[in-house]
Amino acid sequence: MPVNSHDFVAALVAEMDGLFAQLGETDTLESEAEGRVDVVTLLKLALKSEMEASELAALWLPTTPEVDAKMCLALQCGDEMKHYGLISERLAQLGEDPAAFDPLADGHSPLYQYLRGLRTTVERIAGGPFASEAIAQVRNRQFVAFCRSAGDGQTADLYESVIQPEEAHHHRLGRQVLEKHAVTPELQELALAATRNTLAIADELRNLAAKTTGIHSIPVS
Numbered sequence: 001m002p003v004n005s006h007d008f009v010a011a012l013v014a015e016m017d018g019l020f021a022q023l024g025e026t027d028t029l030e031s032e033a034e035g036r037v038d039v040v041t042l043l044k045l046a047l048k049s050e051m052e053a054s055e056l057a058a059l060w061l062p063t064t065p066e067v068d069a070k071m072c073l074a075l076q077c078g079d080e081m082k083h084y085g086l087i088s089e090r091l092a093q094l095g096e097d098p099a100a101f102d103p104l105a106d107g108h109s110p111l112y113q114y115l116r117g118l119r120t121t122v123e124r125i126a127g128g129p130f131a132s133e134a135i136a137q138v139r140n141r142q143f144v145a146f147c148r149s150a151g152d153g154q155t156a157d158l159y160e161s162v163i164q165p166e167e168a169h170h171h172r173l174g175r176q177v178l179e180k181h182a183v184t185p186e187l188q189e190l191a192l193a194a195t196r197n198t199l200a201i202a203d204e205l206r207n208l209a210a211k212t213t214g215i216h217s218i219p220v221s
């Protein structure tokens with residue numbers, strides 16, 4: 001008996017939430033910034049994430065045939081570059097010159113390299129809008145709390161009022177697409193592997209790998 005796609009996706013969400021529950025309150029920030037936790041460094045790293053998310057959505061759009069998945073990717077492509085612009089403006093207010101900063105100077109991230117190789121719609125949506133945007137929400141929650149503790153209410157407000165609700169929307173759309181299309185055991189297997197690989201590769205979750213029940217111990221099958 002194939003698992004109902006709604007139950008399948010609910011189980012994936014529960015698995016992700018269980019993983020996120022193991023995170024300390026600044027773990028995602030320390031992981032991605034390799035310990036250099038300050039607002040400007042984290043905003044610059046966010047520029048790279050936004051750029052990569054936008055590029056991936058654009059890359060996948062013409063070779064993803066399902067129209068609902070295209071809508072999800074097209075919206076995300078635009079929104080992520082909008083976030084890029086908003087974060088650049090905030091960096092300028094903080095005295096940085098965003099035009100002088102190239103977020104891809106060191107190349108794309110390992111997660112981007114993995115995601116760009118995915119060929120099927122369920123894998124792309126699972127790894128991209130569904131899992132990556134879930135990670136983004138956790139990271140942004142930690143970032144907002146960090147900004148408030150550092151006295152930067154303006155950056156926190158930008159995330160809470162615009163960026164974070166849109167990442168949540170991307171994740172919800174990804175979830176709906178998976179619920180619609182991950183309807184056979186084979187497709188669910190692909191979606192599961194893409195979700196778990198994304199969680200295992202994401203820079204923001206690197207600290208989890210060091211914990212005893214870390215993500216690398218979860219078998220991909």
Ligand SMILES: [Fe+2]
Nearest residue numbers: 050079080083
């Ligand atoms: Fe974004």
Ligand SMILES: [Fe+2]
Nearest residue numbers: 133166167170
């Ligand atoms: Fe997003």
